[in-house]
Amino acid sequence: MKQFLVFIKKEFAHVLRDRKTLLILFGMPVVQILIFGFALTNEVKNSRIVVMDQANDAASKEIITKIGASRYFDIVRTVMSHQQMEDAFKRGDIRMAVIFPAGFNNDLLHQNAAQIQVIADASDPNNATTLTSYVGSIIQDYQAQLSKTSKVPYRIQPEIRMLYNPQLKGAPNFVPGVMALVLMLVCVMMTAVSIVKEKETGTMEILLVSPFRPILVIISKAIPYLLLSLINVASILLLSVFVLDLPVNGNILLLFAESTLFIITCLTVGIFISVKTNSQQVAMLISLMGMLLPTILFSGFMFPIENMPVPLQWFSNIIPAKWYYIIVKDIMIKGLGFNAIWKETLILSGITVALLIVSLKSFKIRLS
Template sequence: MKQFLAFVRKEFAHVIRDRKTLLILFGMPVVQILIFGFALTNEVKNTSILIVDHAKDVASQQLITKIEASQYFEVQRSILSPHEINKAFQEGVVKVAVVFPVGFNESLKHENSASVQLLADASDPNTATTLTNYLGAIVEDFQSANNELNGTPYNISTETRMLYNPQLQGAHNFVPGVMALVLMLVCVMMTAVSIVREKETGTMEILLVSPFKPLLVIVSKAVPYLLLSLINVISILLLSVFVLDLPVKGSIILLFAESILFIITCLTMGIFISVKTSSQQVAMLISLMGMLLPTILFSGFMFPIENMPVALQIFSNVVPAKWFYIIVKSIMIKGMGFGGIWKESLILCLITLFLLVVSLKSFKIRLS
């Protein structure tokens, strides 16, 4: 144990003496959390929409048919209780819902006016705004068509309710995304480069022939980045709460536990890269290009995954940042417990286990 602690202290000393490393570790989260505060607007297609038709009359069926004909939505019809509707939003089954009240057609005929309720998951405010605008345009088009056909000035009003983020603050979307991005880059790149550096300088051979077990040599190099990454998590959360006014609605302990799980996943990915590469430049290139682009493109942070081709949607399932992004949003924004994120947690555990097993089998005690 004393030897293990000595290696950990050695690695801490390497990190603390390197000012560039410290700048990357602690400067990057602060800069990105502020820069990525700008809203990003993207076209949204093939979004799952829940139709709650309490009316079941001619007018509601005609409007539902018009929504189904749109390329923007994939309709799921069901009559659900308010609790079941909220559960569907929490689990991410749907992003928007349309609720038709009882007597929708009768209200149009006798009162020349009716209303429908639009519910949207505003944890991603840009997507929520886009979807409600699409639905508003469809309702308005339906209203205009009926006015021309019947010669009666019908008026259909939409009552919009934004769930989880009524003020449509951008922080609800980019804080979880930046957290995933920062932890992925810091843990993967720093771990990979630090281990490959030992190979290039020749010190890895000395460490491997020491009485210390090779596995513990690798683990000792990863421990400092685990602790430093937790400091990054704390700094991001403090900025979120006190600067961006984004409180953590769920369990802070669960959020830290899931962050540790994701950090370990990223560290094993860094170890895997270090095992497969022999130079710091290659390790850094793979870490930056191989991790940065998938995290941005396939995590759902900046671009809706459902807009992508099926092949890319399938590929996104192997990107750890996607599952961590869902976990952070579920805990921070929706206030969910472990029961709502156990599937994502299990996937991260399986990815970690796979990378660890492959890395250990590929690790060579004797360096050529």
């Protein structure tokens, strides 16, 4: 029994001396609880909307006040033309628009009925449905408030219009997300494991004494996965068009060009992981856990980013899948051109260049 206790004491000493083990034991649960607690929610909050008040009367102002007081909405503009509103929807600056027609209060008092137009961006159908439901609840609450002070029944009818996806299909939301997820996992994991495998088997030294420069070694590893990933993109698009009945509304060549850029970005992430690790198991673990969870949580694919705390919203900006997800939705669903996605393209390019420079420097240091 004494020997058994000695062994237990020894194991405790090993664990307490190993900072990495302590970090995994105590740090990972805390981080996961915080991230999952804030990120994993289907509730829609702080959604940017615009209000066009063409009536500018007491009834419209009171409803606008109720909408603004709700934690679900963030009114970014109260005066906007139809063209400005359309451009804001295309840029993704707003999720919804609420329009009060001229004479809203007059119609309500004299005809006992009035209409409010609600326009939502339905490229994310779940989000659009939730937002219109919230607005409908606020309108019903105001309608019930009027009914208490008058014997005449008042009826306010929201006229709902869904942009880009009037049938509220799920495909326009999950196809871009699946594209980002598949390309990220395949490119990162395959590239990282491929280069680390050369280290483990000892063939990297043979490559180093060859006339090839380090950058050529890296490029030669990345090109096959680039071509195979483009085939993946083509297969996903074919399935989307012919099986899911989801046409590509924008320029198909632009979509392939942006997909190529994203694939290159993912390949550079895989290269970066490979030069920082020495075993295939570690490279695969980092590729899966380090890419899978951030892509799911912080790309906007499954959970609205605006729901998260500001630090997590800032963190989402370094996730390449977030920008590619926006690009695919803008081209494929909204039918927009390069003018609408130049910022996202520039960010992906910057991430790619930065990772490639760091990887090449690390590669030279480790293998010189």
